[in-house]
Amino acid sequence: MTTEEIEKQLADLKAQVEGLKRTQQEDKLSMIVFSGDLDKVLAAFVTATGAVAMGLEVVMYFTTWGTPLLRDKNKTVHGKDMMGIMFGHMLPKGAGAAKLSKLNMGGMGTSMMKSLMKKKNVASLEEMIKMAAELGVKIFIAEISMDLMGFKREEMIDYPGVEYVGVATFLEQAIRSKITLFL
Amino acid sequence: MAETINVDKVMDLKGLPCPMPVVKVSKGIKDIQVGQVIEALITDPGALADIPAWVRTSGNEILKTEQGEGVIKFYIKRLK
Numbered sequence: 001m002t003t004e005e006i007e008k009q010l011a012d013l014k015a016q017v018e019g020l021k022r023t024q025q026e027d028k029l030s031m032i033v034f035s036g037d038l039d040k041v042l043a044a045f046v047t048a049t050g051a052v053a054m055g056l057e058v059v060m061y062f063t064t065w066g067t068p069l070l071r072d073k074n075k076t077v078h079g080k081d082m083m084g085i086m087f088g089h090m091l092p093k094g095a096g097a098a099k100l101s102k103l104n105m106g107g108m109g110t111s112m113m114k115s116l117m118k119k120k121n122v123a124s125l126e127e128m129i130k131m132a133a134e135l136g137v138k139i140f141i142a143e144i145s146m147d148l149m150g151f152k153r154e155e156m157i158d159y160p161g162v163e164y165v166g167v168a169t170f171l172e173q174a175i176r177s178k179i180t181l182f183l
Numbered sequence: 184m185a186e187t188i189n190v191d192k193v194m195d196l197k198g199l200p201c202p203m204p205v206v207k208v209s210k211g212i213k214d215i216q217v218g219q220v221i222e223a224l225i226t227d228p229g230a231l232a233d234i235p236a237w238v239r240t241s242g243n244e245i246l247k248t249e250q251g252e253g254v255i256k257f258y259i260k261r262l263k
Binding site: 046052055122 | 200203240241
């Protein structure tokens with residue numbers, strides 16, 4: 001074998017190793033939060049915070065109906081178009097306004113569930129988001145959902161390190177994750 | 184002769200449901216040194232499965248589990 005051939009083989013091997021490194025699975029959980037239902041998003045945050053305790057890095061990608069739950073109920077923005085204003089009013093403003101996916105019964109079921117949660121010491125969705133922030137759970141928000149529903153960054157919660165990204169940024173994390181979930 | 188366990192940190196997690204016991208213990212164990220022991224008091228029955236699962240994954244050790252009147256006591260030793 002000539003030196004040239006050996007060098008070529010070595011270069012090929014190096015490229016392969018680099019490729020493997022890029023897709024190497026890490027102790028990471030990547031989750032798409034598509035739902036905006038109280039019960040489902042609560043389950044997402046219970047899993048996310050539990051995962052941090054289990055030694056996993058966690059990424060949550062909020063898209064579609066999940067996006068409005070990350071709005072800050074105390075923030076108002078102006079200059080929205082007609083559709084933006086409509087979406088803004090019709091979708092829950094923040095985690096506190098999320099409803100159950102089942103047994104909502106015109107809001108009665110949701111408020112019963114909330115008082116039951118309080119009684120049983122279960123953290124509210126707002127509290128879970130705060131805890132996730134403390135634990136270093138990473139949150140991505142889908143730029144397309146923001147744009148489609150006319151949400152502005154200024155009306156979203158101040159979550160540490162939040163990023164507005166496309167699906168490729170999420171998938172870059174998901175490729176390397178041992179666990180991927182869709183909620 | 185009963186074996187005595189030297190406890191370095193007591194965590195009262197009574198009344199806290201899933202995932203709080205595991206979240207709190209995983210945080211609390213960082214406050215003690217390797218070789219030291221946490222005594223965790225938990226009322227969530229799920230913790231009977233969850234704390235052992237957390238210990239196996241995180242590479243720590245349960246020295247003893249005691250079940251009293253609705254309260255579960257875990258003695259957890261930090262191994263790394």
